Amino acid sequence: MRFTRRAAIAVVGVAALLTASACGSSDDGGDGGSGSKKVEVFTWWADGGEKAGLDGLVAQFGKDCAGQEFVNGAVAGGAGANAKQVLASRLQQKDPPDTFQAHAGAELGDYINAGQVEDLSADYDTWGLKTAFPQGLIQNLTVDGKIYSVPANIHRANVVWTNKKVVADAGITSDPTDLASFIADLDKVKAKGIAAPLAIGKDWTQLMLFESVLITDLGADKFTGLWNGKTDWNSAEVTKGINDFKTLLTYTNKDRDALDWTDAEKLVMDGKAAYQLMGDWEAADLDAKKFADYAWFTFPGNGTTFQWLADSFVLPTGAKNAEGTKCWLKTVGSADGQKAFNTKKGSIPARTDAVPADYPKYQQAAMADWKSATQVPSCAHGSACTQGWQGAANSALGAFSSNQDVAGLQKALAAAASQFVKK
């Protein structure tokens, strides 16, 4: 993964020493003396394909970690909209779960900088993870020579999901490859009486659509530059992106600000919309809901760009059952754990040793794309931006949804960038 150029000086020996002292001495059984055998796993995977993925992982944990008990700490709400708030207050009160879900990249950096997660470098060595994951991912996860989380997967964000029947009924026979042809297709669906052919939900789902439009209008390199300070948010290309996004919003459902991603997905399943831009957890969710009449394409104009994000798990500072958490983390990083999880979650394994034939059709295609694609990170899902930046972007998009003020959105996004970009 190319977006971070953080110095990745792996001082493994030193890191190992630090880990040993940070994670409790050997005579407390690794549970900090609490005696707990419960492992509270905090996620936002409460339903559908997300829950199915978690269940797969839990089943593997049951086999690998006899004597430890999984406790489900899930807080429902797409993209962690609710979970992240609950987690923040628990961390502040020094009441962490035994492990929590955090996006690899800038979002994880928030927890690292706050001293809320432990260094896992020595465990990476013990579990052979440094060679199991691609070097780009290892580099991305490494901060000052240390690694603080175990990635469960790689998700792709820039995918459009379709209701095949609705699309066919509109006489559309091929996938659009640029914005003009996408808009022409949206018009064709609209002409069939579908008022809002492009289903969408609230703020973060709008940020996802907007990011996809920016990838089209700026190209992969300049898009990545928006998050590392190399691309100016005040440029004419960004203005064009906002205008294109505004045009696309005219094809979306008016109640968008009240909907989560699964509500928008239902519009597609019910034939009330033809398309939805969403990450590939949607493949798993449609499968879990037994809706088979779907297809997908990369967002028009994104070419071979793969907008990635990765769910990873951490050992929080002060976790009650560090030993049990480490067993969970080992399972998350293992070949069996990644298979149990990703075959049900729509994502592809972060490990390089997975066998494509073990996976459903969508993931097989994603695995092939991942190998050859140009990778860009996602702000809506924390690989590109910190949580502060993400919050500012979500609220700017939320405001734009009602006021449609192009200059206002650009100004807000430029201000967020200058406040949050890593200097």
Ligand code: GAL
């Ligand atoms: C993302 C997360 C995915 C999926 C999605 C929708 O942030 O990485 O695993 O859960 O939110 O809730």
